[in-house]
Amino acid sequence: MQTADRLTKIPPYLFMELRKKIAKAKADGVDVISLAIGDPVEPTPDSIIDELCRTARDPENHRYPTDEEKGMLAFRREVARWYETRYGVALDPATEILGLIGSKEGCHHFVMARINPGDIVLMTDPGYPAYRASILMGGGVPYNVPIRPENDYLPVFEEIPPEIREKARGMFLNYPNNPTGACATRGFFDRLVVFAKANDIAVCYDNPYSEVVFEGQERLSFLSAPGAKEVGVELNSLSKPYNMTGWRIGMAAGNPELIAAISKVKENTDSGIFNAIQYAGIRALREETGNIEKMMAIYARRRGRVLETLRKIGIDFNPPKGTFYLWVPTPKGMGSLEFTNKLFEKAAVVVAAGTAYGQYGEGFIRISLTVPDARLEEALARIEKAFAS
Numbered sequence: 553m554q555t556a557d558r559l560t561k562i563p564p565y566l567f568m569e570l571r572k573k574i575a576k577a578k579a580d581g582v583d584v585i586s587l588a589i590g591d592p593v594e595p596t597p598d599s600i601i602d603e604l605c606r607t608a609r610d611p612e613n614h615r616y617p618t619d620e621e622k623g624m625l626a627f628r629r630e631v632a633r634w635y636e637t638r639y640g641v642a643l644d645p646a647t648e649i650l651g652l653i654g655s656k657e658g659c660h661h662f663v664m665a666r667i668n669p670g671d672i673v674l675m676t677d678p679g680y681p682a683y684r685a686s687i688l689m690g691g692g693v694p695y696n697v698p699i700r701p702e703n704d705y706l707p708v709f710e711e712i713p714p715e716i717r718e719k720a721r722g723m724f725l726n727y728p729n730n731p732t733g734a735c736a737t738r739g740f741f742d743r744l745v746v747f748a749k750a751n752d753i754a755v756c757y758d759n760p761y762s763e764v765v766f767e768g769q770e771r772l773s774f775l776s777a778p779g780a781k782e783v784g785v786e787l788n789s790l791s792k793p794y795n796m797t798g799w800r801i802g803m804a805a806g807n808p809e810l811i812a813a814i815s816k817v818k819e820n821t822d823s824g825i826f827n828a829i830q831y832a833g834i835r836a837l838r839e840e841t842g843n844i845e846k847m848m849a850i851y852a853r854r855r856g857r858v859l860e861t862l863r864k865i866g867i868d869f870n871p872p873k874g875t876f877y878l879w880v881p882t883p884k885g886m887g888s889l890e891f892t893n894k895l896f897e898k899a900a901v902v903v904a905a906g907t908a909y910g911q912y913g914e915g916f917i918r919i920s921l922t923v924p925d926a927r928l929e930e931a932l933a934r935i936e937k938a939f940a941s
């Protein structure tokens with residue numbers, strides 16, 4: 553069967569390669585521990601599951617979702633309340649908020665709603681691979697903006713050549729950042745608004761880790777920056793803060809024209825989020841802040857344990873303060889892939905090579921903290937033993 557040319561441009565999904573590698577070793581009887589994937593293992597809080605069960609029994613909710621492409625108004629109102637209380641951002645639920653089947657979906661629809669064939673879309677290197685795939689499927693041309701440790705992994709807009717800026721119509725940004733863990737600042741938001749306005753670039757600020765911050769790092773929404781709503785949208789998600797990755801619920805918020813355009817794409821693609829999941833989402837946003845605090849304590853403890861072990865094997869660094877990943881420099885003289893392979897061969901531990909996120913990921917690996925404590929401890933014990941000097 554002939555398939556569409558657009559698919560041939562998309563590099564294989566990083567975790568597919570990893571999965572194959574893991575599957576083969578497991579088939580050979582090896583006890584493999586994966587620290588490669590960011591997907592909370594603790595269950596979704598009971599009250600959210602109860603709300604799903606209760607509302608799933610109401611036949612009203614078996615029909616097409618209410619308000620179809622925008623998500624039910626009750627959900628959008630709850631999102632507005634959450635943004636107000638968590639980030640001090642005022643949003644109009646009628647025109648500035650849209651329910652999504654996760655923020656990943658929003659990334660794709662952003663391209664469909666904004667980008668014409670041949671338009672350049674900026675993204676960071678290292679960066680989340682799904683942005684590139686969405687840009688390519690939408691006929692856009694991805695352009696990588698390097699982010700480097702010496703600039704706290706924030707892009708330097710002045711480095712982007714004028715001919716690229718001129719053709720750029722969109723930009724993906726993501727802080728707290730997957731994979732580096734870096735966080736944005738209010739000063740950076742201000743520079744971003746100026747840059748976007750000056751070049752007519754729509755910002756897609758992907759913010760699913762807005763709640764996942766450590767050591768007193770401020771929780772931030774791009775929409776809190778003056779002028780942000782004029783230049784873009786922010787995507788957020790219930791996946792990471794409420795242990796709901798499988799439920800597929802998130803939101804877009806911000807510029808009303810872009811929100812309307814993304815709604816139009818959704819109206820013609822899916823018919824919205826199952827009502828019962830939206831009710832469960834309302835329950836999460838309204839009542840489960842405690843889960844975020846509980847999870848952050850768990851991640852902070854695991855993060856401390858990983859850093860402790862890394863110091864013992866000679867890797868000492870000062871990590872950025874966001875996300876449940878650690879972006880770890882490789883030992884001196886060892887490349888990303890080499891270190892990744894060594895960890896797998898000597899300790900049967902799988903991590904993500906930094907280069908899977910772009911060429912500027914060379915010299916790093918990414919370790920995820922979303923593993924059960926006992927498995928993490930086992931992995932750390934093996935790493936310590938294998939790399940003891």
Ligand SMILES: *Cc1c(COP(=O)(O)O)cnc(C)c1O
Nearest residue numbers: 654655656680726730789791802
């Ligand atoms: C996890 C993740 C997503 C996906 O979130 P969903 O809401 O589950 O689709 C999007 N962007 C980044 C950077 C992520 O790490």
